[in-house]
Amino acid sequence: MEIAIIAHDGKKAEMVQFLNEHKKILLQKEISLISTGTTGKKVKKAGFEVIRMLSGPMGGDAQIAARVAEGKCHMVLFFRDPLEKHPHEPDVLMLMRLCDVHDVPLATNLATAELLIKAI
Ligand SMILES: O=C(CO)COP(=O)(O)O
Numbered sequence: 217m218e219i220a221i222i223a224h225d226g227k228k229a230e231m232v233q234f235l236n237e238h239k240k241i242l243l244q245k246e247i248s249l250i251s252t253g254t255t256g257k258k259v260k261k262a263g264f265e266v267i268r269m270l271s272g273p274m275g276g277d278a279q280i281a282a283r284v285a286e287g288k289c290h291m292v293l294f295f296r297d298p299l300e301k302h303p304h305e306p307d308v309l310m311l312m313r314l315c316d317v318h319d320v321p322l323a324t325n326l327a328t329a330e331l332l333i334k335a336i
Contacts, residue, residue, distance in 0.1 A: 217336070220280045220292040221251045221259055222272065224302065227295035228255060230326055232262050234295075238333050239263070247336070250289065252276030273304045281311040284320050291336075292322045293329045 219242075223231035235242060242249065242264065249266040251259050253276050256268030269276040283289035292315055294308075302308060315322040323329035 217246055217291065218248050218250060218283070218289045220283070220289050220294070221249055221255060221266070222277065222280065222292070223255045223258075223295040224272075224297035224300060225254075226297035226300055228258055231255065231293075231295050232258050234293075234326060234329060235259060235262050235264065241333055241336055250280060250283065252280065272307070273302070275304075275307065277304060277307040277311045281307070281314045284311065284314045284318055287318070290320060291332060292320060293332065294322065294324050295326065295329070296324045 221231065221235070249259060249264055251266045251268055253268050253271035253274070256266050259266045269279040280289060280292065284292065292311065312322060321332050323332050
């Protein structure tokens with residue numbers, strides 16, 4: 217099962233804490249992690265193997281959206297920062313839309329991610 221891990225800058229610390237709290241589940245060998253570029257650096261530093269895409273503003277969200285569309289990515293945990301502006305908002309919307317099109321579970325905040333991770 218491939219899980220995408222993405223966090224806007226204001227949410228990266230929260231994401232690292234989330235990953236550490238759920239390490240036992242996320243380190244299972246059936247699970248592989250992919251990530252946008254800068255988030256991926258932090259995921260790696262936290263001790264996880266992760267395939268890093270481009271940074272979000274450079275197309276990383278779009279790359280993950282393509283994997284969702286192709287049926288390669290099965291869950292997206294995306295801690296969005298609703299209080300910041302993002303130059304690549306169209307890519308973010310595309311990713312969320314494609315999750316809905318392909319019925320891929322998408323958490324856009326910590327509370328939903330907690331529920332999804334418990335369902336694995
Ligand atoms: O911008 C992002 C998601 O839209 C995240 O990208 P980075 O992980 O490269 O910061």
